[in-house]
Amino acid sequence: MAFGGAGLVVVLVGVITVTLLSAGADSDPVRTEDSTMTFPESPGSADTVNLDTRLYLPTTTPAPAVLLAHGFGGDKNSVDGQARDLASRGFVVLAYTARGFGASTGKISLDDPDREVADARGLVDYLSTRPDVVQDAPGDPRVGVAGGSYGGALALMLAGTDRRIDADAAAITWNDLGQSLFPNYAAQIDPNAADSYVPPTPAAATAGGTGVLKKGWAGVFFGAGALPSSGGTDQSSQGAPPTAPEQQSGSPDPCGRFATEFCAAYAQSAVTGIPSAETSALLTRHSPVSYASSITAPTLLVQGQQDSLFGLDQADATARQIAAAGGSVQVRWFDGGHDAGGTSPASDAEIANFLTDHLMGTGDTTVKDSEFSYSLTGDPTDQGGRAQRMTTTDYPGLAAGQEVPTQNIELTPVVEGPSQIVVRPPGATPSAISSIPGLGSTLAAVTASTAASALASDIPGQSASFRSEPLGSSLTITGTSTVDLTVGALAGTQQSVLFAKLYDVSPDGRRTLPNGLVSALRLPDNTSGTASTVRVALPGVGYRVPAGHHLEVTVSTTDQAYSVPLERAQFSVSLANRSLVVPSVPSESTASSVPVWPLIGIGILAALVAALVAAGTILGRRRTAAEVEPDLIDTPLVITDLNKTYSNGFKAVNGVSFTVEKGQVLGLLGPNGAGKTTTLRMLMGLMTPTSGDIRVFGHAVSPGSPVLSRLGSFIEGSGFLPHLSGSENLRLYWQATGRPLEDAHLEEAMTIADLGTAVERKVRSYSQGMRQRLAIAQAMLGLPDLMVLDEPTNGLDPPQIRTMRDVLINYARTGRTVLVSSHLLAEVEQTCTHVVVMNRGAVISSGTVQELIGGAGPTEFRLDPVDRGADVLRGIDGVGAVVAVPTDSSAVRADLGAVQTGDAVRALVDAGIAVNSVSRSTRLEDVFLDLVHDDVVKDEQKVLT
DSSP states (O other): OGGGTGGGHHHHHTTTTOOTTSOOTTSSOOEEEEEEEEEESSTTOSOEEEEEEEEEEOSSOSBOEEEEEOOTTOOGGGGHHHHHHHHHTTOEEEEEOOTTSTTOOSOBOSSOTTTHHHHHHHHHHHHTTOTTBOEEETTEEOEEEEEETHHHHHHHHHHHHOTTEEEEEEESOOSOHHHHHSOOOEEEOOGGGTTOOOOSSTTOOOOOSSOOOOHHHHHHHHHHHHSOOOSSOOOTTTTOOOOOOOOOSSOOOTTTTBOHHHHHHHHHHHHHSSOOHHHHHHHHHTSGGGTGGGOOSOEEEEEESSOSSSOHHHHHHHHHHHHHTTOOEEEEEESOBGGGTBSOHHHHHHHHHHHHHHHHOOSOHHHHHHOEEEEEEEOTTGGGGEEEEEEESSOTTSSTTOOOOEEEEEOEESSOSSOEEEEEOGGGOSOOOSOOTTOHHHHHHHTTSHHHHHHHSOOTTSEEEEEOOOOSSOEEEEEOOEEEEEEEEOTTOOOEEEEEEEEEEOTTOOEEOGGGOOEEEEEOOOSSOOEEEEEEEOOOEEEEEOTTOEEEEEEESOOTTSOOOOSOEEEEEEEEEEEEEEEOOOOEEEEEEEEOOTTGGGTOHHHHHHHHHHHHHHHHTTOOGGGBOGGGTTOSEEEEEEEEEOTTSOEEEEEEEEEEOTTOEEEEEOOTTSSHHHHHHHHTTSSOOSEEEEEETTEEOOTTOGGGGGEEEEOSOOOOOTTSBHHHHHHHHHHHHTOOGGGSOHHHHHHHHTOGGGGGSBGGGOOHHHHHHHHHHHHHTTOOSEEEEESTTTTOOHHHHHHHHHHHHHHHHTTOEEEEEOSOHHHHHHHOSEEEEEETTEEEEEEEHHHHHHTOSOEEEEEESHHHHHHHHHTSTTOOOEEEETTEEEEEEEOOTTSOHHHHHHHHHHTTOEEEEEEEOOOHHHHHHHHHHHHHHHHHHHHHO
């Protein structure tokens, strides 16, 4: 299954890169410092490793600091968007590339407490020396640590080993890496006490010992790290691992950048499917489970519900360990995870708010510390397929005396009799398919279609099922359901491996496997034929089962995503009691998120926009005529007095107003921190303004506005699926919009991409420039009336930039409109008809390009003699500064102001000065620099007065 392996590495290693709604480089004037820091290879070693680091400095210091760790396979650039958002909130942020990745040296040791975690402690030492970081005591900076997946485990382990950490936030990470990669959700119990179970916490899942290897995820995980280093090139914009170089002479290291002990452990486990005792101990030592009880800093755990790698039970276990030791812990579940592109803008915002509250003391942490929230999904036909954000007062079970509310659902066997007999065929083939690494939720949704049901359904003869009666009312599942089973194996069976699933079955028989999740079970080796009674923890979900549907528990002998024993086996499966115990936490709906379209959830920016459009279609039915301005119905864009202020008081956008007319190519210019990207995000409905008005073709814009369907956009990355070709990615995006394929104008878009035959190659082989061109083509699908592009020429070479320039000009000539943000001023001058210049969140100039450059810039005179000529110019009434040209001793530059060039030349000639040449600077770059400089000077003068 190559499709489920290397082709999907991006969703594992890019878990931190999907920060589409977090503040970017234009949200705050953030300065950065890149440096290389050296640390010991291990305690007492003379060898060293070099870490590639980047420090983000806010406008005001000293400030609290945040140490920001990246996901597996990424580097410091992977978290750039999140780092800039935190810096815009006033934090000093230190991002870095962990050893073994990117430009950093050393070997990958999977968060070794003596290596990677020790490196992080060394970085905290460095922050304690910075005068721009608030210090709580000598050598003790005020610092928080955050990260996702690989970085999330490191954040927890650092907090558990360094008392200087004042707050830590971990997303979509593991508690015990051994249990995550070798799960076993079957714990032996006393059958006489099997009907009195109350879960300690909503997603508790007691491990039952040695488990079953997640061979799909393990292959992705170790395969990515085994690739050689790319030599420090920027591989992080898509979150992809280093690409293998051309084959060199000699034998390559099969371990790649992995430390030897992990390479050997994986080689053994991949063959047997069972970890050795040494491997289990190694993985546990490199996990938060060994350090969580020592965490004293306030902790936030953000876990994804669409995650077949690190499920909700992993965060649940960490929360219980921290709380049992007296620590403060918050838990959030969100509708995302490794199977849905990693973290989400909402989860990143949760982390940023948490760090702000606990490091800056700007919020009411008392209420937030006890609050528990999660995303509630359901049947795709229920409530329009929308995920609701649910909130309750606390995470049940963490405090003494709390119990998790549960409901007992009675089950009966689908096949009558004392037990059902299931078979594992020789070679474990054919195998059932319930999830694919990185696409578990997608496959779960596909099972709803008749065409795909044979692929994703359980194989006859290999599964036993137990179902409930149709539900009289809807049922909310909040966490891990359990069922007690009695499993017997035929004599001679050495490995009893099974897989349990919880289906939602509609009245018409359609089976939905929530988020594509499955629980692997390994029972004790059995050669006597005796039965074992086990409590099975089903996958943790936040899910609503509609009234009239019934629940079905299925136990299968095979699963494609796991390392299944190959010898033939036969099992009997029966209910130890008839109760399915379902945790159902009373909670209130606080918000709805975008429609739950799993294919969109994989991180495709354009598909996210399509989801917002779809949501807007529903919301649009409630809109009133007051939200449409008839006089502006033919005007592509009108922005009036737009403002955006963050919770820390920083004003990213301050009273911005401008209009874009049909047929214009308008360039939005400004230095980093000017507020350009923040303005574009609000225009796209991806961010809510503090105040002001945005009108697109007369319609007020808000998240989900139907008028957004008339926009095409490219803002900060595309998130293409790497295992699909360029053309397949374009088709997939368009299909997600729900519009007819003939309206996509795919051929025109692929012509725009100008990729030739490469458009049929898989995107993972694309260079950054090729991805950029494909992203522009994606924005042009459907030939939108208004196209919004943020830095579209990044990664393009000069000929490609020239092609892009012609495309935009010709596109506008059709009567459509283009709004483009760019830092390449020469290109803006040649491409755009109009310009809006922003600085410090405000518009400082606007007009046509010719208006801006026509009346500005000094005039250069080549004179003989030059000194006397300069004096003549200075003597002309109205002429400003006259300065020598450093590169030409015979020339001067004069600010003529209102004086006409001809009058200046006449005065020079009358004075006997030879005028050899006259040229006036009309470069947009000069005008732009003058405008920005003048704006800064005015601001400084205001401060002084």
